[in-house]
Amino acid sequence: MSLRAELQVRHRDVALALDVGAGETVALLGPNGSGKSTTVSVLAGTLQADAGEVELDGRTLVRAGAGGPHVWVPPHDRGVAVLAQEPLLFPHLSVLDNVAFGPRSSGMPRGRAREHARHWLAEVGVAEFAARRPRELSGGQAQRVAIARALATEPRLLLLDEPLSAIDVALAPSLRQLLRRVLRERAAVVVTHDVLDAALLADRVVVLDHGRVVEHGPTSQVLARPTSDFAARIAGLNLVRGRAQGQSVVSDSGLVVAGLADEPLSDGLGAIAVFSPSAVGVYRDVPHGSPRNAIRGVVTDIEPHGHQVRVRTEYLAADITPAALAELDLAPGTPVVLSVKASEVAVYAA
Amino acid sequence: MTTGVTTRHTGQRLGLPAWVFVPAAVGALFVVLPLVAMLTRVEWRHFGDLVTSESSIAALELSLRTATATTVLCVVFGVPMAVVLARTSFRGQGIARSFVLLPLVLPPVVCGIALLYTFGRLGLLGHTLEVLGIQVAFSTTAVVMAQTFVALPFLVVSLDGALRTAGTRYEAVAATLGARPTRVFLRVTLPLVLPGLASGAVLSFARALGEFGATITFAGSLQGVTRTLPLEVYLQRETDPQAAVALSLLLVAVATLVIGLTRTSRVAP
Numbered sequence: 001m002s003l004r005a006e007l008q009v010r011h012r013d014v015a016l017a018l019d020v021g022a023g024e025t026v027a028l029l030g031p032n033g034s035g036k037s038t039t040v041s042v043l044a045g046t047l048q049a050d051a052g053e054v055e056l057d058g059r060t061l062v063r064a065g066a067g068g069p070h071v072w073v074p075p076h077d078r079g080v081a082v083l084a085q086e087p088l089l090f091p092h093l094s095v096l097d098n099v100a101f102g103p104r105s106s107g108m109p110r111g112r113a114r115e116h117a118r119h120w121l122a123e124v125g126v127a128e129f130a131a132r133r134p135r136e137l138s139g140g141q142a143q144r145v146a147i148a149r150a151l152a153t154e155p156r157l158l159l160l161d162e163p164l165s166a167i168d169v170a171l172a173p174s175l176r177q178l179l180r181r182v183l184r185e186r187a188a189v190v191v192t193h194d195v196l197d198a199a200l201l202a203d204r205v206v207v208l209d210h211g212r213v214v215e216h217g218p219t220s221q222v223l224a225r226p227t228s229d230f231a232a233r234i235a236g237l238n239l240v241r242g243r244a245q246g247q248s249v250v251s252d253s254g255l256v257v258a259g260l261a262d263e264p265l266s267d268g269l270g271a272i273a274v275f276s277p278s279a280v281g282v283y284r285d286v287p288h289g290s291p292r293n294a295i296r297g298v299v300t301d302i303e304p305h306g307h308q309v310r311v312r313t314e315y316l317a318a319d320i321t322p323a324a325l326a327e328l329d330l331a332p333g334t335p336v337v338l339s340v341k342a343s344e345v346a347v348y349a350a
Numbered sequence: 351m352t353t354g355v356t357t358r359h360t361g362q363r364l365g366l367p368a369w370v371f372v373p374a375a376v377g378a379l380f381v382v383l384p385l386v387a388m389l390t391r392v393e394w395r396h397f398g399d400l401v402t403s404e405s406s407i408a409a410l411e412l413s414l415r416t417a418t419a420t421t422v423l424c425v426v427f428g429v430p431m432a433v434v435l436a437r438t439s440f441r442g443q444g445i446a447r448s449f450v451l452l453p454l455v456l457p458p459v460v461c462g463i464a465l466l467y468t469f470g471r472l473g474l475l476g477h478t479l480e481v482l483g484i485q486v487a488f489s490t491t492a493v494v495m496a497q498t499f500v501a502l503p504f505l506v507v508s509l510d511g512a513l514r515t516a517g518t519r520y521e522a523v524a525a526t527l528g529a530r531p532t533r534v535f536l537r538v539t540l541p542l543v544l545p546g547l548a549s550g551a552v553l554s555f556a557r558a559l560g561e562f563g564a565t566i567t568f569a570g571s572l573q574g575v576t577r578t579l580p581l582e583v584y585l586q587r588e589t590d591p592q593a594a595v596a597l598s599l600l601l602v603a604v605a606t607l608v609i610g611l612t613r614t615s616r617v618a619p
Contacts, residue, residue, distance in 0.1 A: 040452055046522050073523040082526045092541040101537075102527040153527050286583075 002187035003157055007042050007052035008065070014038045014211035018189070020157065025188040027202030027219065031230055033259035035211040036191040040159050043189065044082050045075035056080070076105070081155035085166045087146035089134035095121070095145050096130040120148035121266050124178055140171035144178065151182060159189040164197060176200055195234045199223060207231050227272055227350055237274050238316045241350060244271035249347055254314060257293050259345025261306045270350035279344035280318035282311055282328060292339040299334045313338060363421070380470070385602065391595050399595035408574040408602065409582035413559055416490065416578060420497040421551050421560035427498075428505035429547065433539070436513035447510075454503040461499050462567025469495065470568075491575050492569035497558035498553035504557050512546020513590070552612045555607055 003020035014035035020026050028036045041047035043054060044060070051065025061078055063071035081102075089098045097116035104110065121127045124144045134142055143163070150158060163179065165170045180200050181199050183190075198219055200206055205222040207230055215228040226232040232239035242251035244265035244331040245268075248258040249272065259271040265271050281287075286294050297313030308319040311330060316338055320328075330336065393400075400406065435447055453461055467473045469488045471480065479486065486492050516539075524530075524538045541548070562580040569576040571585065579601050587594040 046525070074531075075522070076528050076530050078526075080526060082523065084519075084523070088523045090520060090524070090538060090541075092544075098571075101524070101529070101534050105524075105527055105529040105533055149527065308494075 003043075003056050003189075005039075005053070007039065007049040007054065007062070009035075009038050009047065009211075010050045012038045012211065016208065016211065016213050017093075018206060020187050020189060022187060023185050024204065025183045025186070025190060025202050027198040027205045027279065028189055028191045029193065029198060029205055029234060030208035031229060032192075034208040034230075036208055037161060038206075038211070040082070040161050040189065040191055043157070044080050044159055045073065045078050048072065054182070079153075079156035081150040081153050081158050083146055083150045083158065083160045083163045085162045087134070087139075087142035089137075089142055089145055089149070091134050093134075094130070095126070095132050095134065095137070098134065098145060099149045099152050102149060106153070117152055118259060119147070120152045121145070123151070123182070124148045140167055140175060143167055143175060147178065147182065156187065158183070158186055160188060160190040160192075162191055162193070164192075164194065193234065195223065195236065198234070205231070225272075225274065225346065225348055229302060232274065237276055238274040238280065240315065242271060242273075243268050244347070244349070247342070247347060249273040251315075253315070255295055255297045257295070257340075257345055258342040259346075259347035260343060261347040263348070265347065265349060271347060272350045273345050273347045275340050275345040276310070277305075277310060277317040277319040279340050280316065281339045282318050282320050282324065282330070283339060284328060286337050287339055292341050293345070295338045295340075297336055297338055299332050299336055301329050302330060302334060311336075319341075373606065387487075388595055388598060388602075392599055393592050393596075395598050396592065397599075400593045401600050403593070405573055405577075405582060406593070406597055406600075407595070409577055409579045410604075412490070412493070412574065412577065413579040414604075416493045416497055416557050417558035418514065419494045420501055422554045423498045424502050424505040424554040425547070425551055428502050428550070429509060430582075432506045432509035432513060433535070436510045437518070440491060450506050451503050453500050456509070458500055458561065458563025458565075459567050462496060463566035465492075465496060465499060465564065465568040487568065488576060489572040490569075490575055493565055493578060496564040496568045497561045500561055500564055501554040501557040504553040505547075508550035509543060509546050512543040512550075515546075516542045521539060552608060555608060559601070559605060559608075 002022045002024070003018070005019070008015040012035065016035065016039065018026070018028075018039065027283070028039060030036050036344045038047065042049045044099035045061070049062055049064050052062065053064075058081065060071050061073045061080075063069070069155060090101065096114055096117050099120055100110070100113040103113035103116050108116065118127065119182070121130055124137045124139055124147050126144045126148070129137060129141060129145070129278065134145070137145065146162075164175055164205065167175055176196065182287045183201055190197060192198060201221050205216065205219045206213055207222070207228045209228065209230060213224065215222060215231055222231050223235040226235050226237060226239060229239060240249055240251050240255055240257045242255070245256075245267055247261050247265070248256055250256050259273050261277070281292075295316065297315060299311055299313055301312040302325070303312075305319055306332065309322055311318045311320060311325070318338055328334060328336075429449060435443070435450070466487060468475055469479065469492070470476050471485065476487075486495065520538050520542060521534050524534045529537065560580060561578070562584065565576065565578060566581055571577045571581045577585070579597060583594050583597045583601065586597060
């Protein structure tokens with residue numbers, strides 16, 4: 001185990017535990033204000049925890065509250081590097097000296113630090129910009145330099161706080177590939193709200209809500225079988241939570257969704273039904289003679305989604321073609337019936 | 351009624367109400383006209399002699415020397431003061447900030463009296479200093495102290511502002527890259543606020559150069575020891591108005607030069 005953290009920050013109502021194995025990348029997901037940035041700040045040492053313990057590679061970085069003497073290792077002594085949304089390259093230093101800043105800070109002589117910096121600039125593919133000033137770089141180039149600068153400190157833990165959210169959409173894929181490569185053998189925590197970041201960068205996913213962990217597990221499992229609304233949303237899935245009844249899930253609001261369960265469910269226990277919006281059909285009236293789930297709703301929102309149109313109702317979303325949309329003449333407020341085959345619905349225990 | 355104004359940098363046209371130009375022009379005239387009036391009164395034939403007299407040279411030299419020393423002291427003490435004010439929070443910080451700024455609004459003569467009752471022979475620390483064999487009142491040291499007292503807030507205010515504007519994000523990044531607080535301060539904080547520090551230092555220098563009230567109260571007016579250029583101007587005004595005007599012009603020239611130099615160096619970093 002590389003990182004073992006238990007932390008509590010009262011004024012932000014955050015109380016959670018987080019582990020990162022050696023060489024493992026964990027994605028921290030959650031809606032705004034769920035405690036992701038607070039967690040990163042406590043791990044980086046820029047925010048004090050009221051209580052808890054943070055241990056990195058067997059060394060205690062933070063111990064606060066009950067139990068043992070108070071410990072707080074300052075940020076510069078932690079071996080924890082942070083890559084933020086914005087590159088935040090020092091504007092008064094050249095690209096090379098920005099990357100050499102970390103090694104220089106740990107006492108490496110100037111010549112060797114610059115050599116080291118050149119190596120990392122080459123590693124992230126921006127070696128030719130070494131002599132430039134940060135203001136002469138594009139956003140994507142600057143973020144690459146910021147990655148090199150963080151890696152050049154050879155951190156024990158790398159914290160990435162929405163590293164691609166300020167990057168041009170066209171440049172994000174190549175940067176994501178770069179991160180995928182450099183994170184492979186590294187202990188890292190990636191804060192993100194992008195399913196691609198989670199899917200491509202993280203081995204494991206931890207979902208936060210209101211400062212608590214609401215779901216965690218291997219990335220593929222969480223994205224395929226989410227148990228939290230947030231994970232379902234970023235995975236692009238409809239999620240109905242309720243109680244099992246045979247192979248169906250009955251929600252508190254009275255929705256009944258029949259599906260297929262891999263494992264037998266006990267009636268009355270918590271269960272979840274998950275299905276893709278593309279498996280959902282939209283009708284004005286209940287379709288006849290079909291073995292489908294038919295769920296009534298009112299359209300709340302219509303938005304473009306790739307080549308299709310996503311129609312949202314109070315509980316569920318459906319992807320239909322623009323032609324179907326025109327034919328159905330839908331607008332927010334229109335009552336509709338959503339229909340999905342039971343064979344398209346995965347049902348599992350919550 | 352509006353008029354189109356083209357801003358210098360963007361070429362963007364902003365609608366300014368036309369009437370603002372009237373008070374703006376009046377204000378500008380009010381600042382420029384007295385300088386012009388002074389120029390008309392200079393006897394250019396004797397200008398050279400007047401500004402190179404022994405007492406004038408002594409005063410100019412003393413002014414430049416003390417104002418430079420003051421600027422150094424302002425940087426040495428003002429930078430840490432600004433950093434503490436801008437980067438920490440403690441009980442009574444608001445009160446501390448107000449006290450630091452007090453000399454900015456106090457009449458200089460009051461500053462002089464305050465200094466006299468602190469460091470003068472009969473002052474709070476006067477006896478202690480005397481025992482140590484130090485007498486500061488009515489010495490060049492006193493001139494520098496008086497100037498520092500009134501000039502320090504200028505540096506603290508402009509640097510405090512620059513530090514708050516710069517924010518702490520770069521400093522946090524530097525720390526997570528392994529830089530100790532001293533290295534962060536020297537390599538990140540200071541370089542980022544260098545323009546603010548420079549303008550603060552220039553303001554302090556200019557304020558020190560023009561200091562009169564606190565100096566004459568605390569340091570007196572001894573030629574070559576405490577009689578700086580403003581004091582010399584005031585003294586000459588009684589006996590030789592021509593010399594006073596000439597020296598005033600000299601003071602204006604030095605001040606303009608200082609501000610001009612720093613402006614150009616800031617435009618081309």
